[in-house]
Amino acid sequence: EARVIDTGIGIEQETIDKIFNVFEQGQADITRRFGGLGLGLAISKALIDAHGGKIQVQSAGKDQGAIFSVELNTVLTPIGQDGEGQDQQIDREAKPAVPKHRRVLLVDDHHDTCIGMKRMLERHGYEITLAHSAEQAVEKVHSQDFDLLISDIGLPDRSGYELMREVRLKKDLPGIALSGFGSEQDISQAREAGFSEHLTKPINFERLEKTIQALLS
Incomplete structure (x- = not known):
């Protein structure tokens, strides 16, 4: 401890x-x-x-x-015959490719917020692509394959609702809306736009992770 x-x-x-x-x-x-x-x-x-x-x-x-x-639990690192620790041996091996159904497009105009969430989600094995506006997000959706869209509602060029409607015209992509407002009307508006789930800020990361797992399972 x-x-x-x-x-x-x-x-x-x-x-x-x-x-x-x-x-x-x-x-x-x-x-x-x-x-x-x-x-x-x-x-x-x-x-x-x-x-x-x-x-x-x-x-x-x-x-x-x-x-x-x-x-934190601590364990002794087993030593191989060549004197190299097991964790060192693992690091030397090629890392596996990110599995399907874990490719996420994260859209938020606040760069620091994006970086923080990206790091946390990558720690859980997701492949994260960032966009800082609705226009950037649409371009990435057209040029890349994603399994999930996570978007803030308050974007600089147009709303997250408009973004989701435009994306859904091209691809059947599930989405999670992030908003500082969580009334029944806000949730209903998000679902009408095509979002599968609506989470209210401040975001509980454990709840976000469970929501992502449910949508991608």
């Missing part, structure tokens, strides 16, 4: 359960004061989960600091 202890701004109890969600930050004014996107802890959790570990946080509240603890 490893622990990181700080005496900083702390975490309020009503937000501590959401602190590992994508785009989540402990307090509303944190972005204004310190910047950031709320991706760091989500990425950390995804990496630790991928290794079968666990990350937890404790805080007595605002201005009371925080304690982050990470638990």
Whole structure:
């Protein structure tokens, strides 16, 4: 187990359960004061989960600091006859191609958000292609094969709804809509446009992963 202890701004109890969600930050004014996107802890959790570990946080509240603890199982690396560790032998072998049904087009005009989500999804074995506008996304759909479209609704050139309608005219591609709004009307509008699912920001990565698996299975 490893622990990181700080005496900083702390975490309020009503937000501590959401602190590992994508785009989540402990307090509303944190972005204004310190910047950031709320991706760091989500990425950390995804990496630790991928290794079968666990990350937890404790805080007595605002201005009371925080304690982050990470638990990871450790094993001795078997040594081959040539003295090379097993993990080194694996690294020397050619990596297999990404299997079918895992090719994802991710559309969001916020570059840092795209990069953060791309890294997390690639850790789970998906092949991710990025687009930062509806026009870029349409061009990529016409020139490449994808199994899933994940798109933010608020794009700079036109809405994610319009993008999905245009894509569905050419290809029967399932899609996940990402939006800061989650009313019944928003969900209905997403489905009418052709999206299979609608997820509300801040995105819970575990829920996103389960949604992707359900659509691609």
